[in-house]
Amino acid sequence: DTAVSQTPKYLVTQMGNDKSIKCEQNLGHDTMYWYxxxxxxxxxxxxxxxxKELIINETVPNRFSPKSPDKAHLNLHINSLELGDSAVYFCASSHPGDERRNxxxxxxxxxRLTVL
Amino acid sequence: AQSVTQPDIHITVSEGASLELRCNYSYGATPYLFWYVQSPGQGLQLLLKYFSGDTLVQGIKGFEAEFKRSQSSFNLRKPSVHWSDAAEYFCAVGTTGYSTLTFGKGTMLLVSP
Structure with a gap:
């Protein structure tokens, strides 16, 4: 009964590779995020x-491309991975409706993505 | 643009002692304020939130926080710290509309025996 799940938990890869991280939420939320x-x-x-529509893009390099096939999923695809992409990536979701819940x-x- | 400052990078507290973690925010209107906790290797868990109303809010695990508009602060408190409280604590501010959260840089809480 996990609310927001991500796969994989760990990802180790070489520079220049392309990789994806998947996120799914079963909370019925309409808004999803990547941090x-x-x-x-x-x-x-x-x-x-x-x-499923992009509303905020915080000047992230265009090597990063989010994809939302439906409201419950928001995947993150990263092309041509660089050393500086090593980080922990968090997916989040929030409830629609009034802005407090959002x-x-x-x-x-x-x-945890590690680029070697 | 909004911002959050957590002035303490690390804090060490003896088990059983009281705790206060500081958070100051900058935002032109009434903010939505949050405290999250991140245990080592784990995700972020919401401790408590302030939207409006009573300025003293209660959260999970015995934590509370007080919103002080005049000081632009939202400090987190706990009367008696347990060893399991050792973790990274993040203060965050949300704004009106379709907003995202702006986080402070976190405070690492260490609990000594």
């Missing part, structure tokens, strides 16, 4: 989707 947590634990928003976000367990 990046760097080596200093700083969390920063990357993307936000509402009803602000309350539920996070997945994270995917």
């Amino acid at each position: 990046k947590q760097d080596s200093k634990k700083f969390l920063k928003i990357m993307f936000s989707y509402n009803n 602000n309350e976000q539920f996070f997945g367990p994270g995917t």
Whole structure:
């Protein structure tokens, strides 16, 4: 009965490769997010989707392409991986409706990406 | 744009002692404020939230936080810390509309025996 799940939990890959991280939520939420947590634990928003449409893109390199096949899923595809992409990536979701509930976000367990 | 400052990078507290973690925010209107906890290797768990109303909010695990508009602060408190509270704590601010959360840089809580 996991609320927000991500796969894989760990991802180790070589520079230049292309990889994807998957996120699924079973909370019935309409809005989903990707955050990046760097080596200093700083969390920063990357993307936000509402009803499968991109609503926020925080100047992320275009090597990163989110895809939302339906409201319950938001996947993150990364092309031509670089050393600086090593981080923990968190998916989150929030409830539609009034803005207070939209602000309350539920996070997945994270995917630790290591680029060698 | 909104911002969050957590002035303490690390705090060490003896088990059983009280705890206060500081958080200051910058936002032009009334913010939505949150505290999250991240245990080692784990995701983020919501401890408590402030949307409006009573400025003292209660959360899970015995935590509480007080919103002080005049000081732009939302400090997290616990009267008696347990060893299992050792973790990274993040303060975050949300805004109106379709917003995302802006996080502080976190405070690492260490609990000594």
